[in-house]
Amino acid sequence: MSTNLLIQYIVIALVVLASALYAFRKLAPALTSRWLASTSIHLSQPEHAAWVRAFGRRLQPKQATGDCSDGCSTCSACGPKPPANAKGDAVPLEFRPRRHP
Known part of the structure; x- marks a missing residue:
């Protein structure tokens, strides 16, 4: 095995490892924080x-x-905002015709 091929394999392995760690931190933040x-x-x-x-x-x-x-x-204050229609009523859909140039 040549030196250039070995360096290429090492770089690819580092990129794959970094990508896996990034994805793992995004998918399991509490677990990675504990670790x-x-x-x-x-x-x-x-x-x-x-x-x-x-x-x-x-x-x-x-x-x-x-x-x-x-x-x-922890407090759910930062989460998604409630809909503008807070009563829970259904909001009707509004269809508009396309404008042709």
């Missing part, structure tokens, strides 16, 4: 080197502050 928190606690132990502890502090997930910008979805 990051436990990894961060493990790496922040005093017996590790300073650079490992610094990396562990960087891995800590954001804490929910109760602000609407953190996306914690």
